[in-house]
């Protein structure tokens with residue numbers, strides 16, 4: 001069996017997505033997501049100019065060999081562009097293998113460990129009252145788990161607060177927009193949000209919060225401790241994780257569960273965090289961490305330390321990633337939760353899929369492969385539109401983590 005063609009499809013139905021389509025001499029094709037929010041075209045070039053020429057003629061059944069070839073063969077390794085390109089190839093090859101086997105992908109991974117996948121949505125508001133109301137909307141939609149982010153008095157465009165939409169799409173300008181940050185103001189305000197949420201809705205619903213890399217370890221520990229009475233499902237990205245050891249300082253001072261990893265590219269970004277049990281959930285994704293082949297390895301390492309998966313699932317991860325993630329989530333024994341920010345209608349039209357939302361859970365599809373396709377004719381109607389993630393500055397102008 002041979003790969004006869006591989007093409008990169010760039011489309012912008014509501015937002016930019018990069019999709020790799022691999023065709024074979026057996027007429028079966030597979031697709032993979034390669035979207036890197038704000039740097040999409042770098043992955044397009046990496047794939048078109050440096051990966052696709054190496055794929056033509058290879059046997060698509062040799063998923064592991066191709067993964068190792070692309071990872072070790074590039075010599076330069078572990079970056080977000082490289083690992084997204086490898087992920088797209090990997091997803092497409094698993095799609096092909098499952099289609100050839102006539103199986104939904106989860107069957108190829110080892111079968112279902114659960115019938116449905118608990119998801120969480122993004123409730124946000126410009127102030128506490130709006131955010132409390134938005135959480136109520138998600139509860140009414142059947143969600144059991146809701147992430148809550150609120151505007152903070154004195155902070156311009158705090159992270160996670162949409163502009164009147166039900167969910168949050170941060171890539172909002174042709175050049176990076178400038179947002180503010182003030183940790184003191186955030187630490188004074190965020191506990192009040194969760195106090196109000198628990199007072200309003202009680203403790204039966206899972207509540208999550210994203211620190212989005214903005215606190216130092218000591219500040220993160222302080223926030224974690226202040227949030228303990230509100231029993232969060234997790235506090236995510238509480239401090240930057242380049243220094244994995246920083247989480248030990250947080251861990252020592254709070255029992256608030258910690259989640260990290262949406263920007264991780266390989267197992268090496270998480271190894272120390274996992275082996276030292278410094279986190280409770282690993283957020284690495286199929287598209288961000290080298291595909292199913294590599295994400296399985298991360299999940300298996302995490303399972304040794306009772307750490308569960310909590311895959312990132314924002315709008316900028318395409319329905320192809322969501323489809324693959326649901327097959328992974330259906331199989332992985334140490335599943336925790338799946339982030340599910342809904343895609344725009346025009347996105348769903350370009351990427352027909354068989355997964356569906358039901359009462360706070362996503363139900364994985366049963367069709368052979370990962371269950372997601374791309375309508376190329378429709379995709380062509382949405383040309384790429386430059387869109388950058390914002391940057392954040394402190395009050396004195398210092399660039400901070402967005």
Ligand SMILES: O=NC(=O)[C@@H](O)[C@H](O)[C@H](O)CO
Nearest residue numbers: 037170210262312314315316
């Ligand atoms: O937990 N979810 C998130 O942090 C997302 O909202 C990220 O900011 C975006 O995916 C970045 O493109």
Ligand SMILES: [Co+2]
Nearest residue numbers: 210236237262
């Ligand atoms: Co996040």
